[in-house]
Amino acid sequence: MNGLLTDLYELTMAAGYFESGKVAEKATFEFSIRHLPDRRNYAVIAGIPQIVDYLLTLSFTAEEIAYLRALPQFAQVSPAFFDYLHDFRFTGDLFAVPEGTVLFAGEPVLTIRAPVIEAQIPETYLLSAVTFQTLIASKAARCTTAAAGRPVMEFGTRRAHTPEAGTLGARAAYLGGCAGTSNTLAGYRYGIPVMGTAAHSWVMSFPCETDAFRKLQRVLGPSTVHLIDTYDTLEGARRAAALGGPMWGVRLDSGDFDTLSRQVRAILDEAGHTGAKIMASGNLDEYRIRDLVSSGAPIDSFGVGTQLATSGDAPIMGAIYKMVELDISGIKRFTAKYSEDKTSFPGAKQIFRDVARDVVARAGECGKGEALLRPIILGGRLIEPLPGLEQARERAAQSLANLPPALRQLEVTEPWPVIQSRELRALISQTRSNLGA
């Protein structure tokens, strides 16, 4: 399954490795963060469970192999390669940081060590699955930080890049600190709290707004959130207030939230509904949330959609997946790339997180602090169940809490120190001089 969900060049290289007698060569590939996304001080890593599922089920169907065989690129490839694909399974090792770990530019996220073809094919899927979910988890962490304790709900599936991205994005947003999601499938699949009551169409389907509000209360009881901006927000607030409980509260979805929330609060309070809450949604992001919080707008919770589900201000993360070692019949060769604007560093690595800095070292080095990369799959088998989503969410919260306050702020600041160990630096210059680069 999923064997074809990769760039064709991974498969032409697979044929090339096969035809060049490299099937048994063991390669180590490293997925690392080259640059943080724009306007980000950190990345909250997410998507490890999805790539574990992928690696454990990776295979090719007979129809998929027949498709490849008919492509012009495979015209000269021997039949033995297609037999090889037929029996293909991932038999290698995966080392990764735990889901929810905060990382920085220049750090490895995961390492794959496997026969070279098995390590090569996953590149495309791994990059896409992990960078996307990491972008969303990181954006969610920023929105949650800005909300300063008020719950932030993820509402963005309709703006996500496919409905499936919305569902995985909802998971990542929860991991990054959101209190829940509007995506029902994400609730069902991942056990995330789900929230939602009614849209404008509900109100529009009744001849008058009061009627719509009354009918909603009858169905949803204390879960009721009246959406009050279909026609006129303050009029809507008065109608909701006149009806009274049961209700959770009201939702503002357009207009100037600072002014409207104060006016609506006054309307609710005057009618005696001091316990009714106000939620705001519509064109929110971490900057607007921060401004509303600091102006003291009486908003109890925020719904963030578009900007969160697309990581709108930073939809791209510069991550790479590069070969760092090759083991040819027991002889190890270190590999790297030294072209002008895109460099990669040789050798399998480990990150040691100390109190005030990270040290990127060679794998097997002794270091101070927490060793972040841990074995997940060995010899094609998951060595123990992955931590659950709640545990990953807790790790993200803890990782963020351990950062210096300036790094948790929305503005880009002095980066967390990431240095290379002396042994790693020695390997880099050694490899460089061996390559004559």
Add this chain to the structure above:
Amino acid sequence: MNGLLTDLYELTMAAGYFESGKVAEKATFEFSIRHLPDRRNYAVIAGIPQIVDYLLTLSFTAEEIAYLRALPQFAQVSPAFFDYLHDFRFTGDLFAVPEGTVLFAGEPVLTIRAPVIEAQIPETYLLSAVTFQTLIASKAARCTTAAAGRPVMEFGTRRAHTPEAGTLGARAAYLGGCAGTSNTLAGYRYGIPVMGTAAHSWVMSFPCETDAFRKLQRVLGPSTVHLIDTYDTLEGARRAAALGGPMWGVRLDSGDFDTLSRQVRAILDEAGHTGAKIMASGNLDEYRIRDLVSSGAPIDSFGVGTQLATSGDAPIMGAIYKMVELDISGIKRFTAKYSEDKTSFPGAKQIFRDVARDVVARAGECGKGEALLRPIILGGRLIEPLPGLEQARERAAQSLANLPPALRQLEVTEPWPVIQSRELRALISQTRSNLGA
């Protein structure tokens, strides 16, 4: 299937419509473009086949229904609603513009007419599937325009927001004018030309670059594209030139493409390989392609990844899905939303595309030019097979060719005129005054 892949409020509203005796009320919902994405003069509509599949298979499994039933929001909902979900199918109508049609702000993309619950639930999926693919198809059209006849390949699955988004994005990119994709699954599923040869890891897996190039040629023959920037681009070009054919050519993946392409062209030509081509990839978008084309850089084709697969400069499209009509036992009520910054217009509509403008009219009006919205599903059944991807791609090319040249350029310019018919304007003001808004 897919019943839960929606925002929870669609399902709480469904319960509300059911409990309020509205199951038989027929609603018309309209999906329309509120604003074009940033920096765009048009939108190439894509994703209709995906939403047809969705509507034709939409249902709820017993487990999904049990999950809903246990949510606090459904605590007061009667058992009859869950029986209703068990038998739920889409039995309504879908009208849409043909895949590949170019549209503008203020225009409806599709209309759903169905019992209100059946029309409400699809909102989330429809918006996500169509806006994403439309963003990618539109970006691809811009890249293709900028390349002025040189083929543009889509290379971006690794940067897409999930691997599945990469696959659907590859389809949309092809529809928008790309010559093919690197995504093998997209080739298999949709019959799109696929392309790819080797990455840096291929070169790095051999002790020297020449050896890597030689082995690649042996496997790929005339499909060979040597990636020449692993260590030093010009040295790489010399090594490829020294080997000679068979090869398609070489690929530049970093550095200053304008300078490097001229130097590499000279190296290839001096060695007598005047037929060998040069492809460029890496950090490209429509603006860089335009600059390279206008400077006369000898680049034969472009590979665009990150920016295309994410619509990086415009990852969001302001589309809405709003109730426009409600039919209660044969009495038609028109619905609209008139809050300050988010307005929707009442009534089912049609677009007439005339020589120099579009007229948005009421459905059933007589108009001049091509009527763009056509029936696709009637009474829950597909009325005829959808046009294939090649036909949609042809329609996109034709739609773009019919635009005034200024609108096809990269800069934002005077919009294509979209006006509302007199009848539609009358309905808008009538509805507004009925609502007292």
